[in-house]
Amino acid sequence: ELPHRIHEYRWWNLIDIAELYMKLKWPAEKDPDMILRFGNEVWKYHRVMNGKYVARALRVLAFLETSDRRTFRSLIRRIPHHIINLSPTLLAQTITAAAIVGHNPTKMYCRVRGSVLYQRLCRRLSRRVHEVGPHDLAQAVYSLMMVGSRQEYFFEQIVLCIMDDPLRFHLQQLAAFARAFKTLNFVPSVDILSLFADKTQLRGCSIDALATVAALGLGDLQNAALDILTSGVDDNIYTKPEGRYDDDDALATAAINECSCDDIMLILRGVRNNEEQ
Numbered sequence: 001e002l003p004h005r006i007h008e009y010r011w012w013n014l015i016d017i018a019e020l021y022m023k024l025k026w027p028a029e030k031d032p033d034m035i036l037r038f039g040n041e042v043w044k045y046h047r048v049m050n051g052k053y054v055a056r057a058l059r060v061l062a063f064l065e066t067s068d069r070r071t072f073r074s075l076i077r078r079i080p081h082h083i084i085n086l087s088p089t090l091l092a093q094t095i096t097a098a099a100i101v102g103h104n105p106t107k108m109y110c111r112v113r114g115s116v117l118y119q120r121l122c123r124r125l126s127r128r129v130h131e132v133g134p135h136d137l138a139q140a141v142y143s144l145m146m147v148g149s150r151q152e153y154f155f156e157q158i159v160l161c162i163m164d165d166p167l168r169f170h171l172q173q174l175a176a177f178a179r180a181f182k183t184l185n186f187v188p189s190v191d192i193l194s195l196f197a198d199k200t201q202l203r204g205c206s207i208d209a210l211a212t213v214a215a216l217g218l219g220d221l222q223n224a225a226l227d228i229l230t231s232g233v234d235d236n237i238y239t240k241p242e243g244r245y246d247d248d249d250a251l252a253t254a255a256i257n258e259c260s261c262d263d264i265m266l267i268l269r270g271v272r273n274n275e276e277q
Contacts, residue, residue: 011045014038015053018060039067046074051085054078055094062097072101073109080120088128092140095121099143106148115149122154129157130164137161138173145180152186159188166196175209178216194218202228 009017018038021031042057049057058075061067076098086094098117105115122144129137137158144151158177162169178193180186193213199221202210213225 009041011042011049012053014041014045015056015060018042018064019056022060022063035064035066038064039071042067043071043074046071046078049078051082052087052090054082055086055090055097058101059090059093059097062100069101072103076101076103076117077109077112080117083120083124086124088125088131089133089136091121091125091128092132092136095125095140096136096143099147104147118144118147118149118151122151126154126157129154129161134169134173138176141180142176145183148184150184150186155181155184155186155188159190159192162192162196163190169196170204171197171201171213172205172209175205175212175216179208179212182216191218193221197221199224 039061054075103114105118107114174192174197181188193216202224210225210229214222214229
């Protein structure tokens, strides 16, 4: 009876139910009407939502891929007013959600440049980087790379966090950081791949991560990544959806022909630079 009763719930109950769908990774094709209803109902309540529920609404709608641009813009416009209520994890997930819905840092939204949202979220998150899980942190940085938002102070705090506890991060996540830093022209104080990478974790990396290690890694680490990409293996190598960072386990075959053109160019530039050195 939920589809027929969802309009009777208050907005906090609505977001809680939608988050359950998100955490269960409920496929949209299984219940498309219900997923669509979440987007419509959030629009009805977006003006009265307060506290962390504004950011939670943006997060759940972004990951369920429902609602429309009007709702997203309204939620994003209200997030800075409630940023003090957001936990470190929710701050990181809000960065990812804003990137997923296409919030462009170079455009103007209601007389405010889009980069302001990313700056405020990153500035507040920088104080509590150590409290965010590696996966959420890597997703946030990868999302900043996708929208082209360079947040130097935030990146510096991440590097310090890695230096404090390098074993906390998987090579997949280190590769996501390294690729984002390279793309956004940020030069970290240390080479995180060379100093903290564990070569034994290569077989648990996505093809994009392997391409990053092959391009930006050095010595044995680079050679091992190139060997996997060129020879192909059937172990725990997994791919990621287009435009998103993901570290869920899956089975796939790694081969150089599965790399994108950008990955191949990145590899070639990295190999050439290392040979010149």
